[in-house]
Amino acid sequence: MTDANRTTAPLVGEAMKKAAVAWISVPGGPALALWCVHLEEALLVVSGPGEQAAPGLADATRAQVTLRGDHGGRIVTWPADVTRVTPGTEQWETVAPLVAAKRLNAPGPAADLAARWAADGCALNRLAPTGEQLAGTALPADSLAEPPRETPAVRATRKPLHLHRVRRR
Template sequence: MTSELLDRALVEEATKKSGLVWVRGAGAPAARALWHAWHDGAVCLVGDGPGEQPLPGLADGGSAEVTVRSKDKGGRLVTWTATVSELPAGSAEWEAAVTELKGKRLNAADGEAMTGRWSRECRVLRLTPTGATAALPEGPLAAPPLPTSATTRRPVPAALPRLLAKRRKRS
């Protein structure tokens, strides 16, 4: 009983303090970093809409594996399993979750109108801990980053060092 209480306390405190959690839904090839809000004993996520984070492999009634990192050191603190439930837009649970998520959402282009957009175009999910935590792995689990169109890895243009040197001389 004491071990269960300690595990639950660890999951809650670590998840509350972390800005990102790594989530791998059932059938997803890899875990994905997602921003979240901790509300009423569960992780709340918003995504799968234009301009929002993708939520691959997370389906209503499914399960997920959540890994929480340390906010200051970035290392893995705990990995726990969760049941996934989709909150119906406009419900009391949805409104409470969205109120928490709205405060955590950074750089939203539509400001106060984002909750209306979330209700029309996005999914709000609740990941409730099942109580099971996984043992920390022995070795490193480093993996290459997932492919994205946002990556721009090109060589520095040949003229750039000269242009920067001219700017310094003018100052």
């Protein structure tokens, strides 16, 4: 389906306009909270060296996007077609500076940031709705909670050898 023939559901369109962070999952991977920018009826996500980590997104053709409200509740979940914006193309020259201008805490001007993305091999991906909505109109029967992922930052705490008593004089 081409972008010209695709219609975005009103709920998806409004949620994308207000989104600064989206939960994005590629097939076989967990959902990750990623910074995004809404532009031309799609979400744009930058990942790679010096930017956010999004394993598998740069090579994916499909993804699932979940947008949440101000209080953390899910608004809508929809499937997306993923296309990578290639440096040096007309689309890159148009889109990359606009995305770089929205990047918070960016070091230097937007043009320099977009040039760094191209030089470092960062992926600028465009996630466009496929036109079908997965969830959002009905509440799920289960909690949708996932177990915590393994990480080296978590470790078991040891109990102290002695419990100290404070002596009063």
